[in-house]
Amino acid sequence: MxxxxxxxxxxxxxxxxxxxxxxxxxxxxxxxxxxxxxxxxxxxxxxxxxxxxxxxxxxxxxxxxxxxxxxxxxxxxxxxxxxxxxxxxxxxxxxxxxxxxxxPAVHDLVEVVTGAPAVAQRFLQLQLGASDEVRALVTGNPVVVSGTENDAEEQAAGRGVRYRVVVERSVLDLPHGITELTAALGRDEQVRVVDRVPTRLVVADRALALVPLTSHRSEPAALVVHADGLLELLSELFESVWRTALPLRLGASGVAEEPADGPDATDLEVLSLLLAGMTDASVAKQLDLGLRTVQRRVKRLMGLAGVTTRLQLGWHAYERGWVARD
Missing domain, CATH: 1.10.10.10 (Winged helix-like DNA-binding domain superfamily/Winged helix DNA-binding domain)
Structure with missing residues (x-):
């Protein structure tokens, strides 16, 4: 100590x-x-x-x-x-x-990193330097970078950095896939699944992105992207995949896909009371629910809406007709 x-x-x-x-x-x-x-x-x-x-x-x-x-x-x-x-x-x-x-010169906007140790180090720095959010697309055959297993990921999540991760369905069949996803969900990370992601990708805040290169060379390599325009493009790529993916949840039987079938009646009650200005604790008391239950339902609603803040959730709730307009 x-x-x-x-x-x-x-x-x-x-x-x-x-x-x-x-x-x-x-x-x-x-x-x-x-x-x-x-x-x-x-x-x-x-x-x-x-x-x-x-x-x-x-x-x-x-x-x-x-x-x-x-x-x-x-x-x-x-x-x-x-x-x-x-x-x-x-x-x-x-x-x-x-x-x-x-x-900066054009060649400084995209950095080419070669070799497994160098790629792993940049991935580590990417997460340790994040202050707000890390987004990742994870394929079923990660070479160096894994979006679900990394000591830095646990450290970053522990200091409040949000994680949104989309994994290919084949990740669930990997030897340690379910174990790693269970650990990620246990840290309150948001994880979704699709049949296939277009590329491996990690975006830290809106400052840096890392794209591992797929090649038949003996040494792994990756691109570290600094350029604003390319970063926006990669961010939008992630968001488009995120919107079509199904949320994963951690239940009594383990990790399972959660159909994006919209909120249930209790979800809508929670949402309406929150939009009326009540706190989580007040909503829990009003509906005779536990505080953690209310918070879990809010997280689920945010996942269904594909948003990261409660302000965004309120806007999407009106747009999707989950609550009535006065």
């Missing part, structure tokens, strides 16, 4: 041990941590450099822990300062990049 402050696991264990016992000598600490005495002493010396431990002035050979509230607070302050400096440097570099790339 303290690795973010520059401590390794042995440093942290040594500090926790000192905090719990108050004071200890090197042999006692080594025995407690099942370490060799030289390793225990090195851990104590590192703690001393971080201001987390000191040798007792009254009892030679004994080490005492610095108060966590003071010592760790100082380290946190130092880390915050370093992060602020890094953020400032990143902002200055971004501004410099924008200034030099105000009118």
């Amino acid at each position: 303290l690795t973010a402050l520059g401590l390794d696991e042995w440093d942290e264990s040594a500090y926790r041990a000192l905090v719990s016992v108050g004071a200890a000598d090197v042999p006692g600490l080594a025995q407690r941590l099942t370490l060799a005495e030289p390793d225990a002493e090195r851990a104590l010396r590192r703690l001393e450099r971080h201001g987390l431990a000191a040798q007792s002035s009254g009892r030679p050979g004994r080490w005492v822990a610095a108060p966590p509230g003071v010592a760790l607070g100082a380290l946190l302050t130092q880390q915050r300062h370093q992060l602020e400096q890094a953020e400032l440097a990143a902002a200055l570099l971004a501004e410099e990049y924008r200034a030099t790339a105000a009118e």
Whole structure:
């Protein structure tokens, strides 16, 4: 837990041990941590450099822990300062990049990435850099990029980045396909299925897109698209496939396709109350439903309408006749 402050696991264990016992000598600490005495002493010396431990002035050979509230607070302050400096440097570099790339050359608008490690790294960066939404088209034979399995995907979803993914039906037959889709749906990602997607594609926000290339070469390759016009084209390609795809849902029997047959009576009640200005909690109380049930129904309605915000849902509800106009 303290690795973010520059401590390794042995440093942290040594500090926790000192905090719990108050004071200890090197042999006692080594025995407690099942370490060799030289390793225990090195851990104590590192703690001393971080201001987390000191040798007792009254009892030679004994080490005492610095108060966590003071010592760790100082380290946190130092880390915050370093992060602020890094953020400032990143902002200055971004501004410099924008200034030099105000009118980029044509060859800079599309980047060709070659080799599996390079493609995987760009895919990782694409997701870690997303702040709003990641959209993906996933084929049944992903070479390097997979829209359903990636550590960065879990991290991005955990910090609030929305995911909309369309998979080919053949993905459901892959060895780990259902497992990966179940995990994605469990993170509240929106997943839909079609018989076939036209290409593999990942779009991060409206800033970057990655298109893995299909070829018979030994090395995988991909295009990273920066150009506004091409990005809009790829975004519209995704949206057109999304509109024709069927939502996947996670039920008691596992992952199943959900026919886009429109909202049921309860959905319409929920929608009408929300459009009347009621909160989710008030709607749940009014209809004697659980709060999570209301939220799940709203997500389902957004999926049926093919929208990502509640404002869009209200507009589509009127357009599709789900609610009456006054």
